[in-house]
Amino acid sequence: MTFIPVILSGGAGTRLWPVSREFHPKPFIRLPDSQSLLQKAFLRAAALPDVAEILTVTNRELFFKTEDEYREINHSRMATSFILEPFGRNTSAAVVAAALHVSKTYGNDATLLILAADHLISDHAAFADAVGKARDLAEKGYLVTLGIRPDAPETGYGYIEASGTQVNRFVEKPSAQKAAEYLAAGNYLWNSGIFCFKAGTVLSQFEEHAGDILNAVKECFDESRVVTADGFSQTDLEASRFEGVPSISIDYALMEKSNQLAVVPCDIGWSDVGSWNAIGALAGADGSGNCIEGEALLHDSKNCYVRGEDRMVGMVGVSDLVVIDTADALLVAHKERTQEVKEIVRQLSERGHESSKIHRMVHRPWGTYTVLGGGERFKIKRIEVKPGASLSLQMHYHRSEHWIVVNGMAKVINGETETLVNTNESTYIPAGNRHRLENPGKLPLVMIEVQCGDYLAEDDIVRFEDTYGRV
Template identity: 45%
Template sequence: MTPITQHITPVILCGGSGTRLWPLSRTGFPKQFLCLTGNDSLFQQAAQRLNQLGNAHIQVSPPLIVTGEEHRFLATEQLRETGIELGRALLEPVGRNTAPALTLAALAAMEGGQDPILVVTPADQTVAQPAAFTATMHQAIAQAATGSIVILGITPHHPETGYGYIHAPRHCEERSDAAIRHTIPVQAFVEKPNQATAESYLQQGGYYWNAGMFVLKASVWLQALQQFRPDIAQATQQAWDTRSTDAAFVRPGKAEFTAIPSESIDYAVMEHCPGSTFPIQMVPLDAGWSDLGAWDAVWNVLPKDAQGNAHVGDVLATDSHNTLVHASSRLVSLVGVRDLVVIETPDAVLVVDKNRSQDVKHIVAQLQATKREEQTLHRKVHRPWGWYDSIDEGGRFKVKRILVKPKASLSLQKHHHRAEHWIVVTGTAEITNGDKVLTLTENQSTYIPLGTVHRLSNPGIIPLEIIEVQSGSYLGEDDIVRFEDTYGRQTP
């Protein structure tokens, strides 16, 4: 008998800010978009892992990405770089935790009468052994195809107090079907334990870390949510019914989505499943998983030298042990230190005892309280058309290095409080300056007077790089009036 082809839809939950990985992770460029291990971001790694689940009997659809409005171009551009086609980007106007996010994905997946198996994963995790991950996911998909809810449980290797646990003792009968024999019924979900309790879990066995990865049919999720949290189910349906669509971007109704109760997948549904009409199964995952929740976890997964040092960037060290250094823009040197984390960026430096990595959140709280930009944006800010790097500023001036991608264009705009000088460094610039359109090449320049409507475009096939010098009484990024914009950012 020919096996039935299973249709799966990857769902990548791409929210969160990763505050404990500051100063690399910031609100405007959070953890999931960082390259912390290897050459790909955590989000790109997640997309690639799920895309590789296909085989002769499993058909993988383009992924659904659930993210915030402010990260939509980061997510779509990074996915494009992987060569993976985007299904749709579901844009949350505000954060409402993971239960509404998964509900949006389930509603999108079932459009047109489909009912695929959803393979749900956060975007900010890493897996050292992709082959083991794929084999485990295949087991989970086989079980989910029968209508079960399946969760992946991470086989613990040490007593960990930073994760919730899944209690799934192995006393069930072995399954006859080889494809699903490794699933274990879940008895309970357990909150983050203290150290003594975590140690007892490791000794007893039958306890697994909850990684927030689920496999289930879209219809099963919606049915379970309707049973356990009908308020979330109905409110999310209303937001979905009032959605707007712009190419691959889907925006649920803002007012309706804002009214949805904020709740996690675990609290809304999964913790109610054991003993219910929606029994939940677990598949153990032992594949070198980490959620990289703090800098000590990043140190754990990086290659190290003979002294236990993990260094990225331009770093020199002598008589130093078990350190993590991430140098982004300059030389960092260590002498005679142990167990330190040093994270250097162009506008901020973090130095922390590796054993207190979790406490970085207190620094972020101070940044938030004082409304400092270092909490939200890097000096180098990515935009859908390219990026800009604010390389210098003073009382009435700011200097930016700007890169515009080939065939890309900034918005048609004006400023009330500043004038701008543009100097082309490389490439070709097409510039709208009032009623004139100029074409400038290397070493040529122009001046944009205060209040003049202007636009910068790159008509060429190589990146355009310019130096922009702003001068005026106010140089904030909010002094922009947009008239036309390729990316839907017109000023109301």
Template identity: 50%
Template sequence: MLPVILSGGSGTRLWPLSREAYPKQFLPLVGSDSLLQATWHRVAPLATAAPLVVANEEHRFMVAEQLREAGCETGTILLEPVGRNTAPAIAVAALEAMALGGDPLLLVLPSDHVIADVARFHAAVRQARPAAEEGRLVTFGIVPAGPETGYGYIRAAAGEGVRAVEAFVEKPDADTAAGYVASGAYFWNSGMFLFRASRYLQELARFRPQMLAACREAHAKARRDPDFVRLDREAFAASPSDSIDYAVMEKTDAAAVLPLAAGWNDVGSWSALWAIAGQDADGNAHRGDVIAQDCRNTLAWSDGRLLALLGLDDVVVVDTADAVLVARKDRVQDVKGIVATLKQRQRPEAAVHRRVYRPWGSYDAVDAGERFQVKRITVKPGAALSLQMHHHRAEHWVVVKGTARVTCGDEVLLLSENQSTYIPIGVRHRLENPGKVPLELIEVQSGSYLGEDDIVRYDDVYGRG
């Protein structure tokens, strides 16, 4: 059994904590592990091999680093140059699985879900295995906890255990959802699957041959290095974009469903996170530096500053370094509209946080104004930034902690704590951390243009052109 972990989502409904450059699967929303790490830990006891992870190319280093931290260092990371939804993502994973040898069962899991009862989840996967081995495409239908209008539903045939799927149903209105739940024949569509790799490809060939052809070409022309499998951009972009439900599951006569009641939650909104978070006697779920008085059923999340709530009911308050969200709990599904407005206005808060993660570490944009910008930079032990040059800005570096090896033109120098240097405009330079502890420094940029695109890379260990 080979896990396939899908890590391509953007999680816009959890803005401002989740953003395109650092979406919810990389966040520790429940416990100390990120959702991606928790997914691997959950499935690892069932796996007979390291996972296949399908991820956005822009997230490749975060995926690799988080899996390494979770004790998973040998998995294959397939990089999507463009998003094409779940059907193509699973197709390239199935092609890679068969290329690795054999025809394994694929346990397909989104990277951003929560399952409270892991033992019951394991039991369900084992129960579904015989049907998958016989050629069924098994999905796991969540036993509804109530008439939820935010999920699609699956209507199952009568019976026990794994049974045939009679229909996939779009997100219903409240009255229809109540009828579904009362009937006992409908289950939430979880987006989790178990099937043999070749069987999925056979059904995809029946219903979406153009999609499979594009995925085959993208996989065949993929560039491979020790860390990643980079799908061919032109071929993968030619694939139609569609979900596995629309492309295969709604059309095949091999679809089957196994009901699952294991405390599943897709953490698809702030209200969903509130529902699974630890709550006090008044229904308040708070994280970070929060003080609340006379509040009920609130969710408050502080990323640093003190957050004070007074006399609030059914409200969500999320405070990050550069944005604050205040919303009624019954309106948080509409946060994606805020993100759309930010994108329309070309606001950076739609995509990136103030702290931006890079393969070598991270930087925090502390302050900015006309012709200047201040950043706090952290470089991981042994890591190095690219050898680079800027046309429009100079930089001043002050080491706060650790040791820096600085290349500036033809000169190479070592700087320790409280020492500084100056990088003139147009001079090739590189910053490295030769030490065993994180390097922290303050960077002051000055010049006529301070955008991140004012960079010419001459050499980069991370393959960035």
């Protein structure tokens, strides 16, 4: 009876801006212990008994970053598989794709455990016990969810009305009054979004209740590119087919319609870490109730959460504030209104502002680049290339580039020539020239790039060859 934990990793995490952004979403946020939520989800899944592999469903743009996150902590060399979405289509599509992969690889009797990459669970023993009970129910043909016993009248979660392991109904996020009533009643549970079922069960239930989603994902899955190696599998969902998949959550599409439901009530120290208040609660507070990460000095201030990255933060005579300082964006919010941070992100997106999507430091398969500054016709970047890695063979129509090597050695293709550029040397790439940058050494290559031209946005790029399949 094969057991496959499935990590669903995506979402914008707009309430955790400016650390969470479209191309650096919530699962990659580092907690005070320096591990990301995604890494914690992986380790939590890998610690369960009888795991055959860990399957991750994520956006194609986040694949290499996800691999880097896993590489840091996968010391047991747990087998990993990936399903890469070209864009988000909510949890139903992700779960069906995962079930099709597991059914094809291991058969319909294999069991899936659906986990969110951005949740936090503090009681690992209780979690393992709850998963064991869920697996037993899944073996009997149930679609099982873990229901969290509430300890507060929370209005941000959906609820499940239950009688033992029987699901009576799912309830939408309630008003404060209703949430208090649910807490007092004693038979309502928070819907954790953690599910367990056999591959054949969930596919047959989708066929019965949401056949349009099943058929659309299956057509896409059958035409998708699959790469397999020892202990590794990667499925790239075909974009034109995936575009036709309905975008709907598994709760709406299936769980609220099925008559094969069961719930495991549990206390596992679960949190969806949905706001800066929740993140701040993980850091220890001083005698004034202030939680500080990074460098900050507070005077006559109380009950504040401060997270700084690159510079000193000073606060005087304030209380109940959240201050999140990053290299290119600063958030100041009242603690009681941190759920409204998503409104700032909405406005940024409407204006097309880059800070809704990326940080100044941007991760790429080959390494990172950091925007240091710029003006009307120029931009300055710090580029770091991993040992043995290379950028694509590419061309820019509207800009030329000057490269200065400050650490390591670069192998450069520039038009028809190939040269080695050493530390304290430079080269010039005219607009229109095909070029490629490679790090042939064993140490990181660090360069300063100066771009000059009429148009300096990242979409001024034509790729001809690429190690990472981005042509």
